[in-house]
Amino acid sequence: MSDKDWALYAQHRTHFTDALVASATREGGRLCVLGAGNCNDLDLERLAETFSEIHLVDIDAKALARAVARQPAAIRPRLVRHAPVDLSGLPARRLGKWKRSPPTVPEVETAAAGALQALLARLPGSFDVVASACVLTQMSFALRTALGEGYPSMDAVRLALMGTHLNTLVGLTGDGGRFLFVTDMVSSNAYPLDNLTPERDLRDLMNEIVASGACYFAANPDIIRRLLLQVGEPELLDPWLWTGPLDRTYFVYAYRVSPS
Ligand SMILES: C[S@@+](CC[C@H](N)C(=O)[O-])C[C@H]1O[C@@H](n2cnc3c(N)ncnc32)[C@H](O)[C@@H]1O
Numbered sequence: 439m440s441d442k443d444w445a446l447y448a449q450h451r452t453h454f455t456d457a458l459v460a461s462a463t464r465e466g467g468r469l470c471v472l473g474a475g476n477c478n479d480l481d482l483e484r485l486a487e488t489f490s491e492i493h494l495v496d497i498d499a500k501a502l503a504r505a506v507a508r509q510p511a512a513i514r515p516r517l518v519r520h521a522p523v524d525l526s527g528l529p530a531r532r533l534g535k536w537k538r539s540p541p542t543v544p545e546v547e548t549a550a551a552g553a554l555q556a557l558l559a560r561l562p563g564s565f566d567v568v569a570s571a572c573v574l575t576q577m578s579f580a581l582r583t584a585l586g587e588g589y590p591s592m593d594a595v596r597l598a599l600m601g602t603h604l605n606t607l608v609g610l611t612g613d614g615g616r617f618l619f620v621t622d623m624v625s626s627n628a629y630p631l632d633n634l635t636p637e638r639d640l641r642d643l644m645n646e647i648v649a650s651g652a653c654y655f656a657a658n659p660d661i662i663r664r665l666l667l668q669v670g671e672p673e674l675l676d677p678w679l680w681t682g683p684l685d686r687t688y689f690v691y692a693y694r695v696s697p698s
Contacts, residue, residue: 473573527553
């Protein structure tokens, strides 16, 4: 991780950290972040003022180790790493088998249920705040790469991945706790996001992006909202723009849910 990466994430880090702090229901609660990686999007020193423990989950153990190593010694003992954890629950072996022979919908559902059970058994639970750090789109891109364009069961497998991830957030959230589903929805590579006027209403823009069909499937807020309604009323936080990696601007939104 370079200082350049840290600087590149500044805009996004401020918004994401603000949303996490604002989601705490008590001082000294426990936070869990899924897809924490290099933690460029988390101001861990600031978060440690609100949360007593911060659990960081990622498939990339080295990224988490680097992120924790660069924190001040005073907060390091309160940062708990969980890696490698594959949050998709879809190991390469299974995807290889599915590529050769596409699964039926019941087979996909059985696999997703098993994946969720294994993930919840692997991680501690009862967190006050749980957050997804733009990891679902990454997992969805990896799925497309593994199964290939035009794969016949792609929608079913992708919906199962989305269900597994949202149910992981629900399953890790303790009584009275909240979770935040934060995701990039599109980049300026696929939708014109540069040169917007400062007064542009980003909620309106979000609807326009969805209507245009440019939104990433796994981040489609209408589908996500429908899935989230099964556990509570999703609250859409103010979306934000972030000019980050690859010299692109990303549209990011967050749903916050208090599971009932
Ligand atoms: C968009 S990045 C989030 C940014 C990250 N928090 C940072 O600041 O570097 C997504 C993260 O998801 C992780 N990731 C991708 N696929 C994953 C998977 N199947 N399971 C767990 N983590 C995964 C990546 O390793 C990366 O750290």
